[in-house]
Amino acid sequence: MLFTFELDTPKQGLVDITKEVEAAVRESGVYEGICVIFCPHTTASITITENVDPELKADFIMGMDSTFPGLKNYRHTGGNADAHIKSSISGTGETLIVTKGKPLLGQWQGIYFCEFDGKRKRQFFVKVLGE
Amino acid sequence: MLFTFELDTPKQGLVDITKEVEAAVRESGVYEGICVIFCPHTTASITITENVDPELKADFIMGMDSTFPGLKNYRHTGGNADAHIKSSISGTGETLIVTKGKPLLGQWQGIYFCEFDGKRKRQFFVKVLGE
Amino acid sequence: MLFTFELDTPKQGLVDITKEVEAAVRESGVYEGICVIFCPHTTASITITENVDPELKADFIMGMDSTFPGLKNYRHTGGNADAHIKSSISGTGETLIVTKGKPLLGQWQGIYFCEFDGKRKRQFFVKVLGE
Numbered sequence: 001m002l003f004t005f006e007l008d009t010p011k012q013g014l015v016d017i018t019k020e021v022e023a024a025v026r027e028s029g030v031y032e033g034i035c036v037i038f039c040p041h042t043t044a045s046i047t048i049t050e051n052v053d054p055e056l057k058a059d060f061i062m063g064m065d066s067t068f069p070g071l072k073n074y075r076h077t078g079g080n081a082d083a084h085i086k087s088s089i090s091g092t093g094e095t096l097i098v099t100k101g102k103p104l105l106g107q108w109q110g111i112y113f114c115e116f117d118g119k120r121k122r123q124f125f126v127k128v129l130g131e
Numbered sequence: 132m133l134f135t136f137e138l139d140t141p142k143q144g145l146v147d148i149t150k151e152v153e154a155a156v157r158e159s160g161v162y163e164g165i166c167v168i169f170c171p172h173t174t175a176s177i178t179i180t181e182n183v184d185p186e187l188k189a190d191f192i193m194g195m196d197s198t199f200p201g202l203k204n205y206r207h208t209g210g211n212a213d214a215h216i217k218s219s220i221s222g223t224g225e226t227l228i229v230t231k232g233k234p235l236l237g238q239w240q241g242i243y244f245c246e247f248d249g250k251r252k253r254q255f256f257v258k259v260l261g262e
Numbered sequence: 263m264l265f266t267f268e269l270d271t272p273k274q275g276l277v278d279i280t281k282e283v284e285a286a287v288r289e290s291g292v293y294e295g296i297c298v299i300f301c302p303h304t305t306a307s308i309t310i311t312e313n314v315d316p317e318l319k320a321d322f323i324m325g326m327d328s329t330f331p332g333l334k335n336y337r338h339t340g341g342n343a344d345a346h347i348k349s350s351i352s353g354t355g356e357t358l359i360v361t362k363g364k365p366l367l368g369q370w371q372g373i374y375f376c377e378f379d380g381k382r383k384r385q386f387f388v389k390v391l392g393e
Contacts, residue, residue, distance in 0.1 A: 002228065002230055002235075034391060036165050038235060040235070040236065040237030040238075040240060041237055041240075042179075042180055042181040042237065042240055047350045047351075048355075049346055049347075049349070053338050053340070055338050056346055058337065059338050059347070060343075060346070062335065063330060063343065063344070064347075067198055067330060068194060068198060071190075071194065074190045075190060076184050076186050076190050077184060081191075081194065084180055084190075084191070085191055088178045088179060088191065089220060089221055090350065091222065091353065092225075092240070093227070094354075095355055095357045096298075096355070097300050097389040099389075104302070106301075106302030106303055106304065125228055125235060127165060127230075129165060129260070131391060133359065133361055133366075167296050167357050167358075169366060171369075171371060172371075173312040173370050198329055199325060199329060202321075202324065202325065205321045206317040206320065207315050207317050208317070209315070212321040212325065215311055215312055216322055216326075219309045219310060219311045219352065220309075222353065223310045223371070224357055224358070226357045256366060258361075260295065260296060260391070
């Protein structure tokens with residue numbers, strides 16, 4: 001089964017999508033298998049990080065800005081080459097293990113939609129595959 | 132089904148492999164499922180990025196060179212530790228959702244083989260799994 | 263089938279888990295399919311890199327430290343925001359193709375558990391899915 005979700009994103013930032021992914025797995029009826037989360041945008045991504053400290057989400061964006069700054073000699077006409085690179089490197093998808101009807105995550109892990117060039121209307125997909 | 136593709140790469144750069152992945156999915160006959168793309172090399176990778184502006188491919192390489200420079204104190208004898216790190220971090224594989232007989236991609240997304248230490252003869256694999 | 267592995271990690275560093283993943287695939291009895299490796303921790307990751315030169319593992323950590331330094335203005339109370347970002351960006355999972363009863367790897371590729379904030383007792387999961 002293929003699930004589509006829509007969301008509104010901030011200028012830059014991480015949006016917690018763990019509950020949406022858990023709902024898709026539940027609705028699929030798959031008890032043991034995998035799920036693939038996919039972001040169809042080139043200036044956004046999917047990542048997994050700590051789900052407790054809200055400051056960490058700001059640190060993530062600060063770290064990405066520091067690591068992939070907007071270089072003066074980038075030639076992409078959109079002016080957002082850095083956002084494209086952040087998207088590629090942090091990755092447009094994640095594959096999770098499904099067990100006992102839920103995506104297998106560590107106690108402190110959450111699934112996040114990362115916006116690098118918003119704010120925008122965005123979407124992401126979840127595919128669940130049974131064993 | 133497992134598909135093997137061969138390609139010739141530049142010294143550094145992104146090679147569009149979207150058509151090859153689409154052909155593998157088509158030939159597999161899988162209509163709904165997933166596909167896994169895998170690069171068996173340690174100084175190359177697979178990524179997904181914008182498929183329109185050719186300048187962006189050069190920006191990607193420039194951004195990677197700037198982010199992961201060849202540090203003086205790297206000790207790897209090959210002299211290409213930076214290329215190995217670029218490969219690991221941008222990732223040796225991608226997992227895509229397959230729907231209606233095609234890999235599910237956003238309008239502006241393409242699949243790219245990234246060469247960080249060419250030019251060389253390279254290969255990559257595509258595995259398609261039905262629901 | 264779902265396999266759980268435990269390991270003791272160094273302060274920072276790469277631990278080769280290729281043999282464990284190969285054993286899981288073998289024990290699963292799956293001959294053609296995929297396997298998903300997943301790390302349930304937010305300051306560790308899974309990556310694929312060269313399996314020959316031990317110096318390269320130290321270079322990898324040095325490169326990650328240089329690329330994602332501990333910025334002064336990070337606000338995460340744990341003081342390890344950089345380790346969380348390294349984990350997210352290098353990725354908490356890998357999906358491999360399984361063929362002829364083994365994970366498909368290039369001649370020089372190994373699978374590594376990356377510790378960015380140890381030393382600790384850690385675990386990782388392997389799920390194998392047949393065609």
